[in-house]
Amino acid sequence: MKKVLLAMVLFAAAGFIAFCVKDVVDYSNPEYAIPQVSVKADITEIPIVMGSYYWRFAFGSEIRKSEHELLSVEFMSTNLLGGEHLNITFSVEPKNVYVRRSAAYSYVFSTVETDSFIPYERGGYIYDVTATFDSGTMEFYFYVVV
Numbered sequence: 001m002k003k004v005l006l007a008m009v010l011f012a013a014a015g016f017i018a019f020c021v022k023d024v025v026d027y028s029n030p031e032y033a034i035p036q037v038s039v040k041a042d043i044t045e046i047p048i049v050m051g052s053y054y055w056r057f058a059f060g061s062e063i064r065k066s067e068h069e070l071l072s073v074e075f076m077s078t079n080l081l082g083g084e085h086l087n088i089t090f091s092v093e094p095k096n097v098y099v100r101r102s103a104a105y106s107y108v109f110s111t112v113e114t115d116s117f118i119p120y121e122r123g124g125y126i127y128d129v130t131a132t133f134d135s136g137t138m139e140f141y142f143y144v145v146v
Helices: 002-028
Strands: 037-041 044-046 049-056 062-065 077-079 085-090 096-102 109-112 124-133 136-145
Touching: 037 124, 037 136, 109 124
Parallel strands: 077 136
Antiparallel strands: 037 044, 037 085, 049 062, 049 136, 096 109, 096 124, 124 136
């Protein structure tokens, strides 16, 4: 009985130590701690630019990355056909996702459904995506040309 109890205590201690080490490693490299994101239009992978994020770790420590000025962000453009299905996937399921799209060749943004399609109207469109999670918030951008 003592051996079983000792084994359970050692197993719990090992789990706690692993949890602590993961939290310290995540805090030292937050780009890998926040959820990974993938954006596709039909089968075309669209590169993203990380904007700001706020992330709270298990032991209460927090990391904030300031938001980029949208005008200073350098985008890689992705040429697409109008009407392609836009798919945003996260490695961790977010609580909320808020997507805004600029009007063609302007910085006038309007809200878009998360399950949406690339517009048919020719032009360049900037997408601003904000996702909230239990541990924080992240914002990123991408640019498509129709």
